[in-house]
Amino acid sequence: MKREERLRKDYQFKKVYKRGKSRVADHTVIIFRKNDENYNRLGISISKKVGKSVVRHRLKRLYSEAFYQLKDAMNKGYDIIIVARKGAAVLKFADVLKELTGLFKKGKILP
RNA sequence: UGAGUAAACCGGGCAGUCGCGAGGGCUUUAUGCCUUCGAGGAAAGUCCGAGCUUCGAAGGGCAGGGUGCUGGGUAACACCCAGUGGGGGCGACCUUAAGGAAAGUGCCACAGAAACAAACCGCCCGGCACUCAACUGAAGCUUUUAUCACGAAUAAAGGGUACGCAGUCUUUAAGUAUCAUUGAAACUUAUAUGAUAAAGCUUCAGUUGAGUGCCGGGUAAGGAUGCAACGGUGCGGUAAGAGCGCACCAGCAGCCGGGAGACCGGCUGGCUAGGUAAACCCCACCCGAAGCAAGACUGAAUAGGGGGGAAAUGAAGUUGCCCGCUGAGUCCCCCGGGUAUGAGUCGCUGGAGAUAUCAGGCAACUGACAUCUAAGAUAGAUGGCUGCCGCUCCUUUUUGGGAGAUACAGAACUCGGCUUACAGGUUUGCUCAUAAU
C-alpha cells in the first residue's frame, strides 16, 4: 500500500471522525467519508483495551491485508477508518475478511 | 537404572505465491523492473550503570541520594569472577543488604522483680524489741499418788498369825438405810493435820533453739514471665554467694605464625560487653542536572509597532538552600495588528560490534591476528494464503480425522547488566542410591 493511501495526520483523522458515517459489526467499527481524491485512504485505530502490543500489531496487519484484497472491487474516493472493538483479539484472517466485506457492503463502498 | 545438581544452547523446518519497509542498480524521471537485507533471549519492566546531547559552568559548602566481607575484572555499575565468614544439604552444590551496638540518641508492646541501670522478693551475717518451746536454778501452791506419824468413831467369840491388829475370814449381838405384816439381805466408812519422795501448776532469772518486726551490712546462686535476663554446663568453695578456683564450650584483648586481604591456626591474659542500624546515626567510597519528545539545521511563523509602569539600590538564569558566577536579548498592563496542514532533513545506526584461532590469567576478562558487516520504521515495515514434515491437545473408524495467530512475547538513540515471563526440547560436567562385572 502506498503512503498516499494511508491516513497519516491527526487532522485527517479528526475530519473523518467529525463528519463521517459509521457502520458497526461484532468486533469492528468503520467510519468513512468522501474525499476529493480518486483513490481510497485507510486508517486503523486499535486501543490498548483490545490487547497488548503483539495483539494490536497482528490485528493491524490483518486489517491491512484484508483491505488490500478488497481494494480493487471498492468504489473510489473514500477516507476509511477501521476501529477494533474489545473482543477483536480472537479474530482470524478469514473472520476479518468476512466482517470487513459485510461492513463495506452496508456502507455502500462495496457494490 | 533411578533420583538430583550445575552450566551451555535451541525455541519450528522446507517450498510456492501475493504483499510491506530500507539500501543499491537500471529506466521513459511518471512509474515500473532487478537484486540484497529485514525482531528477541528476553526486543518487556525501566531497576541500575555508561556512551551521546543540551543547559550564559559543570566552582565550593550544606542538604539529599546510593553502595557496604576481601581481592580482582570493566568505560562504568547495585553487574561478573575468584575467595573468606554465617546458614542449609549425606553429597555434587545452593544461599547470604555480611562495616560499626566497649560515639551518642531512640525503641524493646503484653507479661515479668527487673529490658541494661540499679533496685525488689529471697538467701546469709550482726544488733535491738517481742512471742513461743526445751533445759537448769530459786520461790510459792496442791486437784494427785506412795510411805510414815497422829488418829475420832460398835462389841463378843472363834479360825488364822512368830506375836499383834476394829480394819483377813466365820458366827452372834447392836446400829443405820431401803422394802415391809413378820422377816430377809446389804453396809459399818471416811476426813483433817504433819513429814518425806514423786508429779503438776504459777512467778522470776539464766542458757539454747525457733518465729515475727525494725535497723545496718554481704550476695546476685534462685524468683512462674518473655523473642531475649550482666556468658553456658559441671565440680569444688563459701556465713550465704559469686569466674572466687578448675575443666569444657562461646566471646574479647594482646602476641606469634600463615595469607595480597577478608580471615585462619597457636599461645597468653583478664574474666564480660543483651537485641535492634531494611530506627535515627557514625565511618569509608561514589553522585552537577535533564534527557533523542535531548538537540542541530531548512522553510514558515510567534512578527514589526505605539503608550504606561517596575528594575543597575540588580531583571532574568544557574540543582532544593546558601555562597559564588553570568550581566539586560528582562518583567507587567493597555492599544492596534497578524497567524493555524505544530512540516521536513539530520541525530539514526560501523558499534566498549560478531565469529574463529593463538597467547596471558584458576576465572571474570584482556591482548594479537584473520574474516565478516548483521533491521532502522515515524499513523510506525517484518504479514496473508497453500502444500509437506515436526510438536501439543481432542476424537477414535488407529497407515485415520479435527483443532492450534503453534511457549513467553514485537525493535523506536545505542550499549553493559539485573529482574520478571516462557510450551517443549538438546548437550555436557558432577553427586547420591541400587544392581552387575
Added chain:
RNA sequence: GGGCCCAUAGCUCAAUUGGUUAGAGCUACCGGCUCAUAACCGGUCGGUUCUAGGUUCGAGUCCUAGUGGGCCCA
C-alpha cells in the same frame, strides 16, 4: 520514548514514630415505627490491608521484586 503517583469492607475514606482483636459513614440483611413506602430507631453480616519474598519478638506501616490503575511532557 521519558518522568511521577496510587492501591485498606460492595462504595468513600481513617489507622500517632512498627505494638496486642484494622475503625467510621453510606450500602446490604434482620427487627421496630406506618394502613403501606420513604425518613427515623436498634442490631447483624461483610477485610488473605493488590501479590510474593525478606528484616523484626511482632509488618497495613520498613526493604526488595512483581501486578493493576491513574497523571504529566512537544
